[in-house]
Amino acid sequence: MSEASPLLDKTSIQQLPPFENLNYQNIVVIENIEQCKTIEEELKKAVILGFDSESKPTFRVGEVSTGPHLIQLATTKKAYLFHVNSSTLKFLQPILSNPQQIKVGFGLKNDKHIFHKKGIELKSCVDLAKGFSHFGFTQQMGVQKAIALLFRQYLAKSKKVGTSNWARKPLTLQQISYAAADAYAALLVFEELRKQELLPAHISQTIQTALQT
Template sequence: MNTRHATPDKDAIALLPPFERLGLDRITLVCTGAQARQAQDQLARASAWGFDTESKPTFKVGETSEGPHILQLSTPERAWVFQLHDPDCRSVAAELLAQSGMVKAGFGLGDDRKRIVHKLGIEPQGILELNTVFHQRGYRKDMGVKGAVAVLFNQRFMKSKKAATSNWANARLSEAQLVYAANDAYAAIRVWQALEL
């Protein structure tokens, strides 16, 4: 199939109605080993997860990131935001990512993979770069979450620049950070679902 599809530009996307994001009532913050085990039990019921990570931004030349500081996993119903400070929580997060036979779908995951290998000491399994799927289906340009949501749902995915560049290593995450992080993973699982159908 050699059809080439166009991706809507920024101006076209800006005119679309907003994508309905997860609210705080459907987002679980996971900080301890016990909370991580609970999340693991609930995630085990799904056949695929939306996946992303966040790392504290680096601003100085030569400064290396200690990330990821956050791991986000989502089902079509809810999302879990794992803070990776606690060793027990980090260990469960590593187990989840190392689990084979489970699709973990997201966008721009090359950097995430390298950081996960470095920080968690595991090779993540079942990672699906959604941009690759769009390329295979004839989209020329690289596809991020905003473009994918516009193409598949005819909606505008909103991302806060302020949240994106905030300090993800903070012990206490703000509500804006939780909503931002969770919805990156949530949009990815919704896109995966739509592509599967």
């Protein structure tokens, strides 16, 4: 399948059946350490997690982002959306820095930078954006195109929601759905590529190393 594939034409993608996101009851918004503790065992058992983060946008020249303001982790059954504060960051640090827990997502280069500023070193992170060369795509692939390619589904990405205030409480239903979908979809893409044995060698090596550590 080449980059000129009509499937990945913007109009063609929008005509696909909608992406099957998690139901709202399987999306958990976390604000404090008490809530963190209720899911601690479940998250510790997860070997592979869909991962993403959202930051409140900056609009003025020279304005420095204070993000991330939301961190998303997803299993195949649930998505957890963490409002970032000192207690939730402390809870997440061992997971994000654990080389034996693989975090998969799209466009994670900036995430590594902003987490480093928070004193967290992301370990065993797999960026899926460059993992589609076997399909003939030389450019980085976003999660929306990846879902269209692998699942023939349309993952709607609202620019208005994507650039909304991710520091707000409570999040809107649109924000919750958008944030959960990014992490959940990344996990589905990873699992499908792994099932088809299409993961690039460097990603397969990352996984193998993490699981053997």
